[in-house]
Structure formats: C-alpha cells, structure tokens
Amino acid sequence: MKTIVKYDLLYWQRTSKFIVLGALGLFLSGLSVLTARYFNYIIEFALRSEGIDIEMPEPTVLESYTQFFSNFNQIFLWVVLFVAVAFFTRDRTRGHLPLLFSKPLSRIHFILSKSLLISLTVLVTLLASAVVFGYYTYFLFDTFALGRFLLALLGFYAFVLMIVHTGLLVSAASKSYWVPALSALGLYFVASLLTILDFGVLKYMPWHLAAYPLVYAHGQLDTSVLLWATALAFALSAVMVLLSLRLFKSRPIV
Amino acid sequence: MSLLVIEGLTKHYGTFKALDDVTMTIGRNEAYGFIGRNGAGKTTTIHVVLSMIAKTSGTLLFDGIPITADDVNYRRKIGYVPDVPSFPSYMTAEEWLAFTYAAHGLDPRKQRETITAVLAEVALGAGKKRIGGFSRGMKQRLAIAQALMHRPMMLIMDEPTSALDPLGRKDVIDIIRRLKQDMTVFYSTHILEDAQKVCDRIGLIEQGKMIFEKDMATIVTDQTLRYFLSVVEPLESLIEHLGTFGKVQDYTVQNGGLSYVVDDETDAAGLLRLLLDAGFHIQQYRREEKTLEDVFIEVLHENHR
Numbered sequence: 001m002k003t004i005v006k007y008d009l010l011y012w013q014r015t016s017k018f019i020v021l022g023a024l025g026l027f028l029s030g031l032s033v034l035t036a037r038y039f040n041y042i043i044e045f046a047l048r049s050e051g052i053d054i055e056m057p058e059p060t061v062l063e064s065y066t067q068f069f070s071n072f073n074q075i076f077l078w079v080v081l082f083v084a085v086a087f088f089t090r091d092r093t094r095g096h097l098p099l100l101f102s103k104p105l106s107r108i109h110f111i112l113s114k115s116l117l118i119s120l121t122v123l124v125t126l127l128a129s130a131v132v133f134g135y136y137t138y139f140l141f142d143t144f145a146l147g148r149f150l151l152a153l154l155g156f157y158a159f160v161l162m163i164v165h166t167g168l169l170v171s172a173a174s175k176s177y178w179v180p181a182l183s184a185l186g187l188y189f190v191a192s193l194l195t196i197l198d199f200g201v202l203k204y205m206p207w208h209l210a211a212y213p214l215v216y217a218h219g220q221l222d223t224s225v226l227l228w229a230t231a232l233a234f235a236l237s238a239v240m241v242l243l244s245l246r247l248f249k250s251r252p253i254v
Numbered sequence: 255m256s257l258l259v260i261e262g263l264t265k266h267y268g269t270f271k272a273l274d275d276v277t278m279t280i281g282r283n284e285a286y287g288f289i290g291r292n293g294a295g296k297t298t299t300i301h302v303v304l305s306m307i308a309k310t311s312g313t314l315l316f317d318g319i320p321i322t323a324d325d326v327n328y329r330r331k332i333g334y335v336p337d338v339p340s341f342p343s344y345m346t347a348e349e350w351l352a353f354t355y356a357a358h359g360l361d362p363r364k365q366r367e368t369i370t371a372v373l374a375e376v377a378l379g380a381g382k383k384r385i386g387g388f389s390r391g392m393k394q395r396l397a398i399a400q401a402l403m404h405r406p407m408m409l410i411m412d413e414p415t416s417a418l419d420p421l422g423r424k425d426v427i428d429i430i431r432r433l434k435q436d437m438t439v440f441y442s443t444h445i446l447e448d449a450q451k452v453c454d455r456i457g458l459i460e461q462g463k464m465i466f467e468k469d470m471a472t473i474v475t476d477q478t479l480r481y482f483l484s485v486v487e488p489l490e491s492l493i494e495h496l497g498t499f500g501k502v503q504d505y506t507v508q509n510g511g512l513s514y515v516v517d518d519e520t521d522a523a524g525l526l527r528l529l530l531d532a533g534f535h536i537q538q539y540r541r542e543e544k545t546l547e548d549v550f551i552e553v554l555h556e557n558h559r
Contacts, residue, residue, distance in 0.1 A: 098340075
C-alpha cells in the first residue's frame with residue numbers, strides 16, 4: 001500500500017495538483033468574506049455614479065456563509081471533480097496499467113490509494129480554507145460560529161466525497177476520462193434537483209447536502225438532520241469504494 | 255525441466271476465438287521465440303500469461319504452480335517488457351526503478367546499488383532525466399531495466415524491438431543475448447531475423463492456434479537441400495544441363511547464378527560431377543541455409559492450403 005501511495009503522491013506533487021486545489025480553496029475563502037462584506041458597498045457606489053441613490057442593507061455574517069458555500073459548491077467542487085477523475089483514470093488512459101500490474105501490486109491497494117489521497121487532499125484543503133475563512137469573517141464581521149460552520153463544512157465534505165467517489169466507481173469500469181467525469185457531474189445535478197424532495201425520511205437523504213450546509217450555517221436546519229444526511233453520504237462513498245474494488249478486480253488490465 | 259507450461263489455453267471475446275487450444279512448454283534458461291503475424295494471438299497469450307486478462311479455459315503452470323487471475327506472488331518471479339512501454343512522463347528513470355524496486359518488496363539498503371547496476375546493464379545513462387524526454391530506444395532500455403530489478407526467473411518480452419530503428423533493435427538484441435545466460439526469456443516477435451539471432455526454440459502461432467514448436471537448430475538443419483551455383487558459361491547452358499540431369503526440383507535465377515533444390519546430397523554431388531564433366535567452370539558453389547523467415551512462409555502457405 002505504501003508503495004502505491006508514494007507513487008500517487010509523486011504524481012500529486014509533480015503535477016502541482018495539491019497546490020492548485022489548496023490555492024483555490026484559500027483564494028475562494030478570502031474572496032467569499034470580502035465579497036460578503038463589501039459587495040453591497042460596491043453596488044451602492046456603482047449605482048450612485050449613475051445617479052441612482054439606493055441604500056443597501058448592512059451585510060451580516062450570514063452573507064459570508066452564503067458566499068463561502070456558494071463558491072465552494074459551484075467552483076471548488078467542480079475543480080475537485082475534474083482533477084479527481086483525471087487522477088483516477090490517468091493510469092489507464094495513459095497506458096501505464098500493464099507495466100504497473102506486471103509488478104506484485106494489489107489492485108485493492110491501487111483503488112484505496114486513490115480514494116485515500118483525494119479524500120485527504122480535499123479534507124486538508126477544506127480545513128485550511130476554514131481557518132482563513134473563519135479568521136477573516138471574525139475580523140470583518142466580529143462574529144463567527146465556529147462549531148456550526150465546522151459541522152456545515154463536514155456536510156459539504158461528505159457531499160464532495162460522494163460526488164468524487166461516483167467518478168471513482170465509473171472510472172473502475174471505464175477506459176475513458178469523460179464517462180466518469182460526466183457521470184459524477186450528472187450526479188451533482190441530479191442531487192441538486194432532488195433537494196425539492198424534503199418530506200418524511202427523504203429529508204435525511206445525502207443528496208440534500210447540495211443545499212444543507214448553507215441552510216445549517218444560517219441556523220435553519222436541525223443538527224440531527226444534517227448529521228444523518230452526512231453519515232449517509234459517507235456510507236454511500238464507502239459503498240462506492242467497495243464496488244470500485246470489486247469492479248476493478250474483475251476487469252482486464254489491458 | 256519446464257518452467258512455464260501452457261495447456262489447452264483458450265480465450266474467447268464473445269464469439270471470436272482469440273486463442274484456440276494453445277499448448278506450449280518453455281524450459282528453464284531457454285530463450286523461447288514466440289512468433290506469428292500481427293493479430294495471430296501473441297499479445298493475448300502474453301496478457302493471459304501475465305494474468306492481466308482472464309482465460310476462458312486451459313491450464314497455466316509456472317514452476318509447477320498454477321497461475322491464477324491477478325496472481326501477485328507469481329509476478330514476483332517474472333519481468334515484463336511491453337512493445338511500446340508507457341511510463342509516467344513526470345518521473346525520472348531512477349524514480350521509476352526505485353518504485354519498481356519497492357513494489358517487489360526488496361531490501362531498501364541495496365536499492366541504490368541495484369539501480370546503478372541495472373542502468374549500467376542496459377547502458378542507460380540518463381537516470382536522473384525525466385522519462386518524458388526519452389527517445390523510444392531509451393524507453394525500451396528502461397523497460398528492460400525495470401523488468402530486471404528483481405532478477406526474475408523469466409523475462410517476458412512482447413515485441414520489444416518492433417518500434418525501434420535498426421540500431422535500437424541491435425542494442426536490444428545484444429541485451430537479450432546477454433540476459434539469456436542467466437534467465438528464461440519468453441520473446442514474442444514478428445521480426446523473424448531477431449528471433450533467429452537469440453532464440454533456442456521457436457513456437458509459431460497463427461490465428462490463435464499453435465502451428466509448431468521446434469528447436470532453432472532443427473529448423474535450420476531440418477530442411478530441403480538448396481544450393482547456389484554460378485558458372486563462367488552462360489546461364490542458359492547451365493539451365494539446359496539442369497533439365498538433362500532431371501533431379502532438380504525447382505530453381506530460380508538470382509545474383510548471376512542459380513538457386514536450386516535437390517532431394518538429397520547424392521543428387522547434389524551427381525549434378526556437380528555432371529557439370530564438371532560437361533566442362534563448366536564453376537565460380538561459386540554453396541549450400542544455402544534456410545532462414546526462419548523461409549520456414550515461416552512455408553508453414554503459413556501449407557496452413558492456408
């Protein structure tokens with residue numbers, strides 16, 4: 001396992017994927033707070049120069065949470081998705097598999113290593129982003145609900161993993177880059193659409209994590225509902241890893 | 255004693271039979287040439303032998319132990335050189351070799367010296383250079399080097415010279431010639447000249463079926479008798495005497511002389527005596543050895559009749 005993780009880490013390092021994701025996370029964190037704090041002023045200023053005098057409401061910390069989860073849901077998640085699928089499929093699409101598996105490497109370790117590295121990278125990036133976001137939010141709004149925000153972030157993390165592991169599952173059976181990428185993207189859109197189904201037990205379903213983190217950060221959702229949806233998303237990701245293992249083991253290498 | 259035994263190997267893709275009851279035996283420390291046309295089933299056989307694809311039926315034994323699908327322990331004993339090796343372009347040759355070394359779980363303290371030795375063995379002096387900048391020949395050397403890191407019992411080479419220029423081919427053939435002193439080499443190729451240079455035994459596959467397995471020495475000597483003869487006198491006169499002799503099976507005019515086939519050496523001597531008695535002045539006279547290519551073409555022609 002160590003050998004294949006080192007192999008994957010070298011790719012991560014040499015192709016600067018870790019830096020790209022980290023830089024994007026930090027940039028979006030800073031941008032979210034600044035946008036939330038000053039966007040209304042910018043609008044006011046722009047309109048005033050056109051002769052329209054409108055007074056915009058004073059932004060609250062909730063605007064900051066809204067910007068953060070909107071940016072991460074729409075930009076960060078998409079970038080992670082495409083980077084992750086490239087990471088999962090590159091050994092097959094570049095023709096490395098025959099040489100790799102002429103060595104005594106386990107196919108199970110091969111899949112686990114990819115899942116582990118992408119999960120850790122996203123986690124570290126989100127935690128670093130949370131530190132930057134929390135600091136600037138507190139600095140500019142004088143308040144920051146750390147515990148609530150971290151739980152909301154946990155829900156978002158589970159959602160990212162669910163989408164990314166859909167890509168892993170499809171890539172275990174596919175020879176192309178686009179099939180898994182579009183499948184994961186498809187799940188993202190379907191999840192967003194399914195958020196309208198919020199009655200009965202359906203409100204606990206993991207697809208709601210497309211919206212729950214923001215709703216929870218705004219204080220409009222029970223913690224138990226968020227945690228159930230998060231736990232189910234983690235469980236679904238684990239199932240997808242197991243299915244990927246089975247699928248990859250049964251597929252020809254060439 | 256045999257190292258690799260394949261019996262009744264079949265591989266179907268839907269209704270297409272890629273391999274049909276393939277049986278072959280590869281001995282220890284022999285260089286086995288696995289020849290056949292493109293698409294004959296060589297690479298499919300190798301992929302099954304490497305346990306990269308599942309067989310439909312048949313038995314594969316390596317060192318007396320069955321090879322199973324995704325057989326990790328078996329892969330510790332073999333090395334593989336593909337026809338067009340594909341490496342991660344961002345890695346250096348030394349990094350790839352270090353990865354290979356670790357994948358085999360070898361002693362980390364000897365990693366450096368093993369890498370240096372293997373790079374020297376294949377004469378690859380660009381260990382610290384990124385593989386993305388390598389020529390095809392350099393990549394092929396690296397492919398051989400990585401297959402040798404753990405000193406395998408058997409080296410499986412799938413058309414290792416097919417993508418190389420003549421100089422690159424010669425280098426790889428020289429490397430194989432050295433390697434076959436210490437290990438079994440299973441060498442697949444459609445370049446018969448290369449197989450003839452290095453192989454002790456040959457297996458010919460055509461349309462997924464084994465046509466024959468023979469020692470190279472047998473192939474070279476077990477053949478019809480073909481001679482080349484050139485004389486000072488006009489060729490027409492020589493051809494006329496060949497007709498008079500009556501025991502020449504067929505002849506062709508080439509390089510200012512005649513290449514002809516006789517049934518046995520007595521007939522060959524008889525024809526020579528007849529020509530000398532008739533006053534011919536002989537410029538060149540030699541027995542022509544059949545090449546592997548001649549055998550290949552003959553067998554394929556017979557097989558398609």
